[in-house]
Amino acid sequence: DTEVTQTPKHLVMGMTNKKSLKCEQHMGHRAMYWYKQKAKKPPELMFVYSYEKLSINESVPSRFSPECPNSSLLNLHLHALQPEDSALYLCASSQGTPTYEQYFGPGTRLTVT
Amino acid sequence: RKEVEQDPGPFNVPEGATVAFNCTYSNSASQSFFWYRQDCRKEPKLLMSVYSSGNEDGRFTAQLNRASQYISLLIRDSKLSDSATYLCVAGGNYQLIWGAGTKLIIKP
Numbered sequence: 001d002t003e004v005t006q007t008p009k010h011l012v013m014g015m016t017n018k019k020s021l022k023c024e025q026h027m028g029h030r031a032m033y034w035y036k037q038k039a040k041k042p043p044e045l046m047f048v049y050s051y052e053k054l055s056i057n058e059s060v061p062s063r064f065s066p067e068c069p070n071s072s073l074l075n076l077h078l079h080a081l082q083p084e085d086s087a088l089y090l091c092a093s094s095q096g097t098p099t100y101e102q103y104f105g106p107g108t109r110l111t112v113t
Numbered sequence: 114r115k116e117v118e119q120d121p122g123p124f125n126v127p128e129g130a131t132v133a134f135n136c137t138y139s140n141s142a143s144q145s146f147f148w149y150r151q152d153c154r155k156e157p158k159l160l161m162s163v164y165s166s167g168n169e170d171g172r173f174t175a176q177l178n179r180a181s182q183y184i185s186l187l188i189r190d191s192k193l194s195d196s197a198t199y200l201c202v203a204g205g206n207y208q209l210i211w212g213a214g215t216k217l218i219i220k221p
Contacts, residue, residue: 042200042211043157056207090156099145099204104156 003027004105006091012111015081021108023074023091031098032074034066035090037107043090048098049074056098081112116140119201119212127220130191134215136201137183145204146177148186150197151214157200161186191219 004025013019025032031050035043048056049068057066063085065077074091088107094100119136126132138146146163161168163175163184174187184203188195196219201212 040214042213045208048208088154088156098208101145101147101159101162102209103159107156109154 006105029093117212
């Protein structure tokens with residue numbers, strides 16, 4: 001029943017692969033986010049898009065590259081990842097600024113081998 | 114000092130009991146506060162926003178104490194399905210600041 005969808009649910013990739021994570025929200029929200037979450041830790045903010053423009057990049061390595069094709073879609077392009085990048089990648093959206101309630105998609109569980 | 118602090122638990126509570134969590138935040142300028150619930154290997158789900166006047170949603174009550182900079186969550190008549198990790202969140206200058214979560218286990 002989530003209004004934020006993410007694909008794929010699971011992804012296994014090698015360190016030389018290139019892959020993309022996709023997120024779509026159906027709530028008319030104007031801010032979208034990528035988070036990374038490791039086991040037993042809270043979500044860690046990676047990127048914020050506000051009105052389709054990248055507004056926050058939390059010093060994320062360049063092997064992660066976000067893209068916002070329109071106000072409902074958010075992609076995360078992955079290249080040359082490391083095993084320590086294995087985590088749950090969560091997409092979220094909110095109505096306004098990042099301090100509003102955020103609604104999360106189900107996540108993509110990424111394993112880098 | 115962490116920006117948002119919670120007791121990690123676990124809290125082991127019998128079904129039907131009342132359980133309360135507290136959480137402290139360090140940024141006195143925070144204007145928004147939330148409780149999220151996260152089940153194992155799932156995404157966080159918004160449980161409640163926390164307002165200055167306090168708010169209640171069924172068995173759940175949230176309170177904000179600005180003077181002492183803490184928020185609380187009370188769960189009454191706990192159910193087995195309430196077992197989860199509860200994340201306390203405060204609005205920071207430009208993002209949400211997450212606590213590490215409190216694990217709750219409801220036992221039959």
